[in-house]
């Protein structure tokens with residue numbers, strides 16, 4: 001297993017209310033030239049925690065920070081006009097909290113960050129520092 005120091009949170013930047021499957025994200029990321037989905041976990045609208053890239057493998061989700069991190073994305077993150085918005089359903093919030101807690105236990109000392117701390121992006125469209 002590689003060393004995990006950070007959990008980096010993302011959104012799929014897809015419109016509020018539209019469900020996107022792990023297969024669809026996989027397809028989108030392959031089209032962008034990644035070998036497969038760049039995130040390690042994807043949280044669906046109903047709070048389903050789906051596995052993406054195996055956590056043993058380096059992800060493709062945050063330039064310069066992939067080596068020692070796990071990438072987690074929730075489905076959503078923009079409104080119908082593609083403006084950044086925290087679109088998380090209560091189920092997604094709950095699932096995200098649980099997943100982060102589980103990973104913190106598994107990798108003691110990990111810190112939790114939003115993609116927007118490392119890139120000039122709105123992703124994940126909420127204040128990670130405030131919440132975690």
Ligand SMILES: [Zn+2]
Pocket residue numbers: 009010011061115123124
């Ligand atoms: Zn992101």
